[in-house]
Amino acid sequence: MASPSAPAPSSDAGNKPSQPVAIVCVGMAGSGKTTFMQQINAHLHGKKEPPYVINLDPAVTHAPFESNIDIRDSVNYKEVMKQYNLGPNGGILTSLNLFATKVDQVVDLLEKRTTPDPANPARKPITNIIVDTPGQIEVFVWSASGTILLESLASSFPTVIAYIIDTPRTSSTSTFMSNMLYACSILYKTKLPMILVFNKTDVKDASFAKEWMTDYDAFQAALNEDEMNNAFGGQEGGDGMGSGSGYMGSLLNSMSLMLEEFYTHLSMVAVSSLYGTGIDEFFEAVKEKAEEFKRDYQPELEKRRDEREENKKKARERELDKMMKGMSMGGGSKDVTVGDIMEDDQGLDAISTDESNDDDDDDDDDEEAGDGLQNRYEAAMQEDSVATDASFAKYLFTQQG
Numbered sequence: 001m002a003s004p005s006a007p008a009p010s011s012d013a014g015n016k017p018s019q020p021v022a023i024v025c026v027g028m029a030g031s032g033k034t035t036f037m038q039q040i041n042a043h044l045h046g047k048k049e050p051p052y053v054i055n056l057d058p059a060v061t062h063a064p065f066e067s068n069i070d071i072r073d074s075v076n077y078k079e080v081m082k083q084y085n086l087g088p089n090g091g092i093l094t095s096l097n098l099f100a101t102k103v104d105q106v107v108d109l110l111e112k113r114t115t116p117d118p119a120n121p122a123r124k125p126i127t128n129i130i131v132d133t134p135g136q137i138e139v140f141v142w143s144a145s146g147t148i149l150l151e152s153l154a155s156s157f158p159t160v161i162a163y164i165i166d167t168p169r170t171s172s173t174s175t176f177m178s179n180m181l182y183a184c185s186i187l188y189k190t191k192l193p194m195i196l197v198f199n200k201t202d203v204k205d206a207s208f209a210k211e212w213m214t215d216y217d218a219f220q221a222a223l224n225e226d227e228m229n230n231a232f233g234g235q236e237g238g239d240g241m242g243s244g245s246g247y248m249g250s251l252l253n254s255m256s257l258m259l260e261e262f263y264t265h266l267s268m269v270a271v272s273s274l275y276g277t278g279i280d281e282f283f284e285a286v287k288e289k290a291e292e293f294k295r296d297y298q299p300e301l302e303k304r305r306d307e308r309e310e311n312k313k314k315a316r317e318r319e320l321d322k323m324m325k326g327m328s329m330g331g332g333s334k335d336v337t338v339g340d341i342m343e344d345d346q347g348l349d350a351i352s353t354d355e356s357n358d359d360d361d362d363d364d365d366d367e368e369a370g371d372g373l374q375n376r377y378e379a380a381m382q383e384d385s386v387a388t389d390a391s392f393a394k395y396l397f398t399q400q401g
């Protein structure tokens with residue numbers, strides 16, 4: 001739930017350097033997401049701008065950094081697997097689903113931490129929110145809970161996807177293309193700006209990737225070379241010149257043409273999470289993509305957020321209405337409210353619906369009792385939501401700083 005005091009991200013707010021940005025790290029298992037998170041976390045701490053850290057990977061056994069919100073504090077992944085009789089992926093998915101039910105409170109907490117606190121002016125508002133996700137990308141990106149979590153985040157903050165790529169494992173044309181297609185599918189699914197983070201460049205330089213993304217001919221040359229060396233395997237060709245699979249070659253060829261357009265929407269940085277190189281460039285790219293978010297993505301998201309708020313308001317009104325109806329008992333020409341029962345204090349048998357017995361004063365009393373009751377319930381509902389937020393913050397999440 002977007003709190004009313006929270007700053008609604010607006011295009012002019014983009015010029016303020018302190019506007020918080022959410023960076024969601026996504027990548028295949030072993031690509032180095034956690035190590036990258038650790039590196040950007042350390043980088044921001046070094047700049048005296050500690051980020052707000054969220055871990056959404058319920059299965060991680062050891063995280064080398066402290067999280068402000070950790071899914072493992074609210075959902076026991078192993079217990080979920082046991083209780084629901086699930087395998088590892090089902091367990092992660094269900095844990096995310098359970099966690100997604102609390103997303104409003106998560107966003108509330110984030111909004112509080114990213115705005116100045118009048119009660120504590122010395123506390124600096126957070127300017128970066130960094131999020132680690134499960135290595136099973138599809139479980140996060142293609143699940144309803146992943147969508148809810150991302151959309152909720154993006155409805156309050158400029159949000160950028162950092163897609164972490166294992167560079168040494170992406171150096172052949174076929175693995176490169178597979179990875180790019182995956183990135184493409186994430187971009188179109190999340191509709192959020194994306195940075196390709198070529199990680200592990202201490203092992204393999206990422207200049208080949210940059211060249212392939214910007215120069216179609218260079219990729220074609222590499223493709224021909226791979227074909228000649230039979231790098232794709234397969235049985236086709238057989239012309240004695242190491243032709244490899246003709247099918248694979250032409251498929252990659254067509255895909256590379258299609259991806260040319262996709263590359264224009266991306267930023268690309270080369271980093272080594274192990275040694276901390278390229279991190280400054282990464283944050284430059286984040287700045288650029290955050291601007292892009294405000295310019296291109298925000299209008300659509302704001303529309304969706306307004307719709308959601310409106311729906312929420314309607315649902316609340318419906319609930320209140322239902323509750324009030326449930327508490328009034330119809331009969332005769334006039335509804336009798338619980339106020340009648342409370343006033344008479346004689347139980348249901350004492351309720352009279354006979355208007356002829358009521359004088360004008362009674363009518364006024366009835367109205368007042370009804371209104372008072374409605375007001376009290378409205379107030380109670382609001383108090384309840386505040387209490388839920390507070391207790392949620394208290395016992396579900398680990399609050400650091």
Ligand SMILES: Nc1nc2c(ncn2[C@@H]2O[C@H](COP(=O)(O)OP(=O)(O)OP(=O)(O)O)[C@@H](O)[C@H]2O)c(=O)[nH]1
Nearest residue numbers: 028029030031032033034035135199200272273274
């Ligand atoms: N050489 C080198 N190794 C790295 C780098 N980044 C990560 N690694 C190694 O890659 C392995 C996987 O790194 P993680 O950070 O655990 O990867 P992950 O994507 O979080 O893995 P999952 O949690 O399984 O999804 C570890 O052995 C890291 O030490 C890097 O920049 N260079």
